Amino acid sequence: MDRFASMEVFAKVADLGSFAAAAEAADISAAMVGKHVRQLEGHLGVRLLNRTTRRQSLTDAGRSFLERTRIVLAELEAAEAIAADSRARPRGELRINAPVSFGTYCLSPQLPEYMAANPEVTVRLTLSDRVVDLVDEGYDCVFRAGTLHDSSLIARGLRPLKLIPAASPAYLERHGRPEHPSDLARHACLGFSGSALEERWTFDGDAGEVVVPIGSRFSANSGHALRQAALAGMGVIHHAEDLLAEDLASGRLVRILPDWRSERPLHILYAPDRRLTPKLRSFLDFAATCFGNARDQGASRA
Known part of the structure; x- marks a missing residue:
């Protein structure tokens, strides 16, 4: 029996107070709930629940195990979400800003390859030699030439111009x-x-x-x-x-x-609090492939 599944069932029993309520929430039988709990107790060699005919309550060992169980289940959920993201196809609108000359002569000729590999992504490219505000102006990422000033953005170094x-x-x-x-x-x-x-x-x-x-x-x-x-x-x-x-x-x-x-230094920047969606991650990787620098050590604060 899957130990993670047993831990999820045990946490439901602790939250809901009875096998019957946990069985309904997990869409399994009360007998199966009891089997999950007994398997955990047998594996651990301790009693996790005090059982009565009406209700179950946690033992001291059960309270300690429940605390760690919640941490393990949260980490498992996060790991599964990361894996799901990696499997997800890049899709949606990707807003990019770049300096005019770089965007015209370097970036634009490469974009057909990116869009062919990611047919569900729509690219909105704006070329401007002014320093745009990535967050306020709603860009997913920006290319910036020249020395970076202190900011809260994450910068990936690319091959210098x-x-x-x-x-x-x-x-x-x-x-x-x-x-x-x-x-x-x-x-x-x-x-x-x-x-x-x-x-x-x-x-x-x-x-x-x-x-x-x-x-x-x-x-x-x-x-x-x-x-x-x-x-x-x-x-x-x-x-x-x-x-x-x-x-x-x-x-x-x-x-x-x-x-x-x-x-002249060249970087691609994005907001640190912006979730690395499949579309953004795919474009950052593409930019690193096209314009990467072998000396680059990855992302850093701008």
Whole structure:
């Protein structure tokens, strides 16, 4: 006989006060209730209930066992719920927010694969370069580029965004080609407004890290606007490789400082009190597969 089932029956007897009431609640016979209780007592070697013709009451051993039984049954219920969740198919509306350039050039091309694998999920993707309020604006998860500020959100680290400094051939012909990051201080740099990239650019090379303060006659909070400015010869752009890839391949823009690296952190965030539903869990796993970082140690507070 299933010991967990016997413990459930025993708890019902203790709560309801009689075999008959427990039998009705469990939809079994009173004789079967008695059999469950006797099996537990035989296994434990102690009497759990004092029996009279009208009512049953707990012994001291029965009270102690009941307390632990409730804990065990609660843990069993929780474990079964987790297992049920893992079996459940992802379904429902999934609301995602991402930066414009990343969402356009990196995330959007991957979403058909996710949606094909999860046909019962409806995706609502919003692209914005402002910092949205995940909870107040009702998002399930958000992608965020740049250094995270203290918050109550859970963050999963993804592969950093690779930034490329570039300029048009016409600009470089007029102003010369920077040979070192410090040379950028004398160039027209196109800053990404509302972020640290409006004031300073950071590069890593064999000699270590170099932080360059920049001056921006023109800045914008849109990678597309900065790209258009760079194509028009207005200055040096420093933006995600995916945004600039076609222009670099065609020669409309020319990469500068090829021996220097520049990256921007990327995370996916969700609320700690938001239950990891199958749809959210499936998307977090998908994002980690597509944009994961081998150095990532899992989720952490943002």
